[in-house]
Amino acid sequence: TQAAQLAAWIGEHSNQRNVHLIAMESFVDASLLKNAQFSKDPLHPSFRKLFGKNLGFSLSPVFGGKTSQAEFELLCGEPAFGELTGVEFNSFSGAAANCLPGMLERTGYQSMASNAHNPSFFNTPNAYKGIGFSKMYFPSEYVDPSTTYLHKGDTSGEMGYMWDGEFFQQNLDFIAPILKDAQHKPLFNYLLTIYGHVPHLINKEKRPLVVQMRSTFKDQFLEWAANQMYYRTQAVADYV
Secondary structure: OHHHHHHHHHHHHOOOOOEEEEEOOOOOOHHHOOOOOEOOOOOOHHHHHHHOOOOOOOOOOOOOOOHHHHHHHHHHOOOOOOOOOOOHHHHOOOOOOOOHHHHHHHOOOEEEEEEOOOOOHHHHHHHHHHHOOOEEEOOOOOOOHHHOOOOOOOOOOOOOOOOHHHHHHHHHHHHHHHHHOOOOOOEEEEEEOOOOOOOOOOOOOOOOOOOOEOOOOOOHHHHHHHHHHHHHHHHHHHHO
16 A cells, blocks of 8 residues: 555656666776776776766675665665565566556656576566566677677676676667657666676776876776776767
């Protein structure tokens, strides 16, 4: 009853605009390290120009290995305490949990989740269904190709993880016809990236190192992470 009342309130006050939410796994903000000095801003200029001083800051509930905890907090608005199991997603059976995507579905939205990784991790299909996504997509390398629009593309030299720019472009190509349809339902479009894991391997042919560490203490992995940040923020800016 409470969920129905809340959905009714959202429906009454909503402007029915499309909503796009991007969660970036393994995104290391090298600019937060006070004593780390770099040859240039690790944030790409297009990202800096687009967002300027309008950047906020939030703390992830976990550091490493449990991305679904951050997803749970983003999508359900509840702290991920891990009280029932190691990660909240493992508690989902697919039954409705009245989280944001499900609430929006009740008000006429179509809620769509695109995940750049393997659905076998963190009980994701059941969790996404319970959270309220009516449609979910994973790379064809992990699922029946007829059920998805995603494919990993060239992942050479970068631990086999799908590049953010490739992921974003495929999503744009997929949703473009939906957004052009004047009769389309408003869209809640959720994306979870996977690129950027430790040790932050970067294919230098595709993404040359443009940021160098200038600190007395040199750390190759941090330098790679800073360069990943540079290219990843460019990908986000291009997508937006």
